[in-house]
Amino acid sequence: MYTQNSKEAFIEAKKVIPGGVDSPVRAFKSVGGTPIFIKSGKGAYLKDIDGNKYLDFVQSWGPLIFGHCDKTIEKAVLKSVKKGLSFGAPTKIETKLAEKICDLIEPINKIRFVSSGTEAVMSAIRLARGYTHRDDIIKFEGCYHGHSDSLLVQAGSGAVTFGTPSSPGVPADFTKHTLLAKYNDIKSVKKCFENSKNIACVIIEPIAGNMGLVPADIDFLKGLRELCDKHEALLIFDEVMSRFRASLRGATGLVGIKPDLITFGKVIGGGMPVGAFGGLEEVMDQLSPDGPVYQAGTLSGNPVAMHAGFAALGKITENHDIYEELEELANFLVSGLKREAKKFEISLQTNVRGSMFGFFFNEKEVKNFDDALKSDSKMFAKFHKGMLERGFYFACSQFETGFISTKIKEEDIERTIKAAAEVFKEIV
Ligand code: HOZ
DSSP: OOHHHHHHHHHHHHSSGGGOOOSSGGOTTTTTTTOOOOEEEEEEEEOOOOOOOESSSSSSGGTTTOBBTTTHHHHHHHHHHOOOOSSSSHHHHHHHHHHHHHHTTTOEEEEEESHHHHHHHHHHHHHHHHHHOOOOEEETTOOOOOOOOOSSSSSSSSHTTTSSSOOOTHHHHHTTTTTEEOOOOOOHHHHHHHOOOOEEEEESSSOOOOOSSOOOOOHHHHHHHHHHHHOOEEEEEEETTTTTTTTTHHHHHHEEEEEEOOOOOOGGGBBBBBBEEEHHHHHHHBBTTTBBBOOOOOOTTTTTHHHHHHHHHHHHOOOTTHHHHHHHHHHHHHHHHHHHHHHHHOOOEEETTTTTEEEESSSSOOOOOOHHTTSOHHHHHHHHHHHHTTTOOOOTTTSSOEETTTOOHHHHHHHHHHHHHHHHHHOO
């Protein structure tokens, strides 16, 4: 495969951008080689600057549930662009999108928009602390909640890809209020509550997507709800990645447990930079200007991004069945990969939730961060390279999630499985 233009573009980028990328995981470091530089996307496909075409299983890390250049979203964005890019003042579309989300999500009757998932989670944590007048928080090893200081402790995603799940530059004083527990292990959470009477909230990705795809057990989530109620702490579901990806009603809908706050991102922006956090009025009204907890942003609720999100959610609510269809395709993909891998005595552990899928080169089921870390990253790197060369674009780390868009068809998955069989043969 000819990738000379990408190679040269990467050299140029590295001269002016640290590592040549604006988000570390994109650098292909854990799989080796050079990141491909994208020229355009259309439907299920990406084109790079060398003219290669790839079936896209990354979807901009989640937002593009309708694939690239979806006509409805594109139209909404272009219409909005013509009226002005940003006003820093309220617009009616913010209320419309807020109403739509509040209608869909039972434990939420107020929501605030920000510009990224990191910002959403950082603000939700501050709100939980302000509401409870407590400082400590519980997070789980391997969960990634963006890169704000108090959450960059044993974090997943790019942080684990590069073997630094906690970052220099974050003073110990800032993270001393972050208590760590083990995913899917309620005893470890009980221990945290025994060790501190100052816990404001428990934050979890109920469908973890940043240590690979690792869904939480329902009983475990029920246990978290009970512990939070008992200790009067808030339960925060970080659904930046999974909301409107796993199902219309997200993890709350799938497992029937109501958190106190939910954080959003990705799909709710239809591909534009949007994050949000929401919950019950009583908690949300603690936010400035009605309450004392400060939070703000020049581009928060940006009209173009709001229109993109409104168009995306409109399409989703018109057609609930997409989740079943996407889950079917995701299952078809991972079962095919598993079957072909088995022929070469390669063990794959797989998970699917709606349009999200994940696979680990691991002999044992993956239930938490420790299990995920035992996966064979060298094997994954070889698999990734082999698939890329054949025109299949998977996330460049085993500790990320794959995504199916509505533009991907059964034939595409068949081709993917066929290519994977060739790659397994080559790398075994
Ligand atoms: N944290 C994102 C994936 N889980 C990475 C986003 C990016 O690099 O674009």
